[in-house]
Amino acid sequence: MKRYRLLVIALGGLVLVLLGLLMFGNLNSNLVYYLTPQEALTKKAEFTEGRRFQLGGFVRANSVVRAPDGLRFVVATGTSPESPSIPVLHRGAPAQLFQSGIGVVLEGSWRGARFVSDTMLIKHDENYAPPQSGGEQR
Amino acid sequence: MSTLVPAAGWVGSFLGVAASLALAWTGFRAQYKPGALRRNQLVVPVWCMVAGAALSMLALEIALLTDNFAVSYVAETHSRDTSWLFTITTAWSALGGSIVLWALVLAGYTAVVLRGVRTTDDRLGVGALGVMGIVAAFFFGLVTTVANPFRILINPPPNGPGPNPLLQENILVAFHPPMLYLGFVGFTVPFAFAMSALLIRQGGIDWLRRTRRANLVAWSFLTGATFLGAWWAYEVLGWGGYWAWDPVENAALLPWLTGTAFIHSAAVQIKRGMLQAWNFVLVLATFALTILGTFLTRSGVVSSVHSFTESGVGPAFLGLLLVVLVAGFGLFAARGERLASLSRPESLASREGAFLVNNLLLSLFAFVVLTGTVYPIVVEALTGNQVSVGRPFFDRMAVPLGFGLLLAMGVGPILPYRHAAPGVVWQRLRYPLVVASLTAAVLVAAGARSPGLVAVVFLATVIVGSTLRQLAVSMPQRSLPGFLRLVRGQRAYWGGQLAHLGVAGVVVVIAVTGAFGERSTVTLQRGEATEFAGYQVTFEATQEYSAPNREVTEPRISFRDDGTVAHVATPRVSSFRNQEQAVGTPSVWSGPTQDVYVSLADLQPDQVTLNLYRYPLMVWMWVAGAVMAAGGLWALGFGRRRSQGSDGRHAERSDEVVSRA
Numbered sequence: 001m002k003r004y005r006l007l008v009i010a011l012g013g014l015v016l017v018l019l020g021l022l023m024f025g026n027l028n029s030n031l032v033y034y035l036t037p038q039e040a041l042t043k044k045a046e047f048t049e050g051r052r053f054q055l056g057g058f059v060r061a062n063s064v065v066r067a068p069d070g071l072r073f074v075v076a077t078g079t080s081p082e083s084p085s086i087p088v089l090h091r092g093a094p095a096q097l098f099q100s101g102i103g104v105v106l107e108g109s110w111r112g113a114r115f116v117s118d119t120m121l122i123k124h125d126e127n128y129a130p131p132q133s134g135g136e137q138r
Numbered sequence: 139m140s141t142l143v144p145a146a147g148w149v150g151s152f153l154g155v156a157a158s159l160a161l162a163w164t165g166f167r168a169q170y171k172p173g174a175l176r177r178n179q180l181v182v183p184v185w186c187m188v189a190g191a192a193l194s195m196l197a198l199e200i201a202l203l204t205d206n207f208a209v210s211y212v213a214e215t216h217s218r219d220t221s222w223l224f225t226i227t228t229a230w231s232a233l234g235g236s237i238v239l240w241a242l243v244l245a246g247y248t249a250v251v252l253r254g255v256r257t258t259d260d261r262l263g264v265g266a267l268g269v270m271g272i273v274a275a276f277f278f279g280l281v282t283t284v285a286n287p288f289r290i291l292i293n294p295p296p297n298g299p300g301p302n303p304l305l306q307e308n309i310l311v312a313f314h315p316p317m318l319y320l321g322f323v324g325f326t327v328p329f330a331f332a333m334s335a336l337l338i339r340q341g342g343i344d345w346l347r348r349t350r351r352a353n354l355v356a357w358s359f360l361t362g363a364t365f366l367g368a369w370w371a372y373e374v375l376g377w378g379g380y381w382a383w384d385p386v387e388n389a390a391l392l393p394w395l396t397g398t399a400f401i402h403s404a405a406v407q408i409k410r411g412m413l414q415a416w417n418f419v420l421v422l423a424t425f426a427l428t429i430l431g432t433f434l435t436r437s438g439v440v441s442s443v444h445s446f447t448e449s450g451v452g453p454a455f456l457g458l459l460l461v462v463l464v465a466g467f468g469l470f471a472a473r474g475e476r477l478a479s480l481s482r483p484e485s486l487a488s489r490e491g492a493f494l495v496n497n498l499l500l501s502l503f504a505f506v507v508l509t510g511t512v513y514p515i516v517v518e519a520l521t522g523n524q525v526s527v528g529r530p531f532f533d534r535m536a537v538p539l540g541f542g543l544l545l546a547m548g549v550g551p552i553l554p555y556r557h558a559a560p561g562v563v564w565q566r567l568r569y570p571l572v573v574a575s576l577t578a579a580v581l582v583a584a585g586a587r588s589p590g591l592v593a594v595v596f597l598a599t600v601i602v603g604s605t606l607r608q609l610a611v612s613m614p615q616r617s618l619p620g621f622l623r624l625v626r627g628q629r630a631y632w633g634g635q636l637a638h639l640g641v642a643g644v645v646v647v648i649a650v651t652g653a654f655g656e657r658s659t660v661t662l663q664r665g666e667a668t669e670f671a672g673y674q675v676t677f678e679a680t681q682e683y684s685a686p687n688r689e690v691t692e693p694r695i696s697f698r699d700d701g702t703v704a705h706v707a708t709p710r711v712s713s714f715r716n717q718e719q720a721v722g723t724p725s726v727w728s729g730p731t732q733d734v735y736v737s738l739a740d741l742q743p744d745q746v747t748l749n750l751y752r753y754p755l756m757v758w759m760w761v762a763g764a765v766m767a768a769g770g771l772w773a774l775g776f777g778r779r780r781s782q783g784s785d786g787r788h789a790e791r792s793d794e795v796v797s798r799a
Contacts, residue, residue: 015498019502022535023506023509023535026530026531026534026535027509027510027513027527027531030527030528030530030531031513031517031525031526031527031528032525032526032527032528033523033524033525034524034525034526035524052528054526066661066747093377093378093657093659093739093749094659094739094740094747094749095376095377095739096375096376096377096722096724096737096738096739096749097711097720097721097722097738097739097740097741098739098740099740107528121377
């Protein structure tokens with residue numbers, strides 16, 4: 001009985017250690033930081049080319065251009081023309097009713113001075129309400 | 139007059155608070171002094187709870203249906219031109235109303251528990267009622283304080299914003315939240331019985347037997363609600379998927395995982411007397427996770443740690459969660475060691491061994507999802523950085539766990555208890571393995587190149603094959619009456635097998651849509667055509683029309699097959715009169731072999747940009763989900779209320795049949 005218990009505990013411990021390694025290794029590689037364009041510009045050195053993060057902001061009015069390689073537009077921290085902004089190339093599916101002025105969350109990485117994204121979502125809170133434009137997101 | 143209805147709502151919720159406190163008092167008092175009280179001292183508070191909750195819910199619906207904008211909830215969530223159907227569903231579209239619904243469902247479950255408590259000498263039962271009284275007091279208390287929907291406005295607005303546009307698109311919002319609450323709240327019953335059993339130091343299987351029905355009802359509703367929620371997301375949100383490992387979705391999945399584990403481990407304890415302490419842990423965890431899930435979805439903590447203190451609801455739920463965890467595990471630590479079962483599995487190659495594997499995998503799964511869901515909140519609270527855990531984390535963890543579960547599901551139900559002789563196992567698995575190998579070979583020959591897909595289909599075929607073989611060999615005679623007698627005779631076993639068939643269907647659909655799903659984004663001028671999924675897709679024209687509460691713009695997209703129009707898809711944009719944000723609704727063309735899904739990315743007078751998706755077999759996901767829930771309900775056995783204790787005999791008999799094969 002004693003030996004059996006020892007064996008079970010040892011095996012259980014091993015499983016947990018393996019799971020922990022797998023999980024936290026996986027977790028850390030999948031942690032995606034969420035930055036506003038302002039934060040993304042100030043932390044540009046930290047997020048080297050290819051390191052994925054989420055960029056959240058407002059699509060600047062009249063900046064959307066459809067190009068052969070995807071959608072090009074500008075995402076800004078706020079809705080005023082002076083707020084910090086980043087040019088974006090989006091290659092994935094555009095979100096439903098993508099248009100100027102809406103708040104979006106993009107996931108991708110820097111490529112030079114441009115942010116290249118492959119997923120786009122419109123942020124919902126628990127009531128599935130997109131953020132009100134004009135206010136600060138999140 | 140306009141204040142009479144909210145006043146009734148107030149009265150109902152205060153009656154609920156008083157009644158649940160009274161029930162907690164009399165329940166525990168009866169537990170400590172058996173026979174000191176009359177049964178009516180329990181009956182009256184329970185029925186007052188039911189009456190109070192029903193009165194509150196009714197008052198809320200009447201206030202909504204009569205456009206009573208003097209009531210705060212109505213002013214915040216309703217508008218005059220919302221259709222009557224979505225006016226009714228508005229009652230659970232926001233916080234205050236959903237807590238009222240929660241209290242109503244909880245009062246209903248309490249009344250059902252009361253039916254099983256025949257005398258006040260039933261110490262386990264009266265204690266469980268006491269625990270339910272405490273929980274109900276919390277929810278009624280929320281209705282009267284921080285989540286109060288009945289505040290009366292001095293200057294009522296002439297009209298309100300109306301419910302969220304996304305909640306006015308699809309009839310599923312009428313069913314998903316009530317079903318979800320029937321599931322979530324139902325897990326209060328096993329929790330209450332477990333606490334009561336710990337309080338009177340009563341181990342054994344009495345509390346499991348008495349909560350089996352509530353547990354299965356809760357599980358079936360939660361299963362159905364989870365699939366309805368996924369279906370709603372698929373039909374309404376327009377991103378082309380149904381599951382995103384979003385905190386809101388995980389909130390429902392977490393108690394489902396531990397609740398599923400509990401159904402299985404309860405079966406082991408009833409049959410073999412094992413896992414006694416573990417069952418207490420699972421029940422506690424399941425209940426705590428329903429509270430955590432509600433906290434995550436209703437407090438706003440997911441979108442920002444700082445926003446959750448803006449209303450009192452977040453802290454209240456967090457407080458309840460802490461109380462449940464501290465009181466529950468404290469009680470378990472104080473009383474649990476005497477309840478630990480002494481029997482150990484003789485061999486891992488046995489039915490109880492497979493149950494152990496299932497429990498381990500489901501618990502790990504829950505642990506993984508919990509970590510991925512809560513981790514960003516912890517990081518933000520500690521460092522201020524906003525992070526999210528990417529979908530690949532969940533996918534990568536879920537896939538191996540899912541395969542392990544499928545394997546246990548294919549082999550477990552045909553293993554005998556105690557010890558499985560290899561010969562017996564081989565005999566029972568031979569044909570299913572052959573059929574599964576052939577199916578996998580056909581799939582590969584047909585051009586499936588994804589090893590994951592082939593493995594899923596192989597395992598799903600094993601599950602279906604071994605279930606069908608088991609049916610065939612245990613039928614008394616090969617006829618419909620014989621079949622019915624068999625599956626009616628051992629509802630617990632065959633209900634479980636039916637649910638397993640549903641799971642097999644779900645994973646096959648997940649794998650197939652993942653492997654063969656197609657997506658394309660196209661921009662079309664009016665009259666222009668493109669090819670997608672074998673159809674010629676043309677942007678024909680745009681229609682505009684007005685509904686009472688919205689302006690709708692609807693491009694017509696025709697799908698031609700050899701020149702004849704097979705389908706016209708109408709994804710639409712709705713602008714609601716009192717909401718600034720327009721809402722898009724995808725158009726889903728479901729058929730038995732494939733779904734074609736059209737959502738609007740951009741709409742201009744003579745040009746549309748469409749996201750087109752094609753998913754083979756998608757519609758079977760919802761069918762398989764319904765089969766899973768039906769399996770849980772089948773295991774209940776409707777119509778015949780069995781006396782207590784016969785369930786055990788039932789399971790005994792089913793085992794004999796399975797061993798005979």
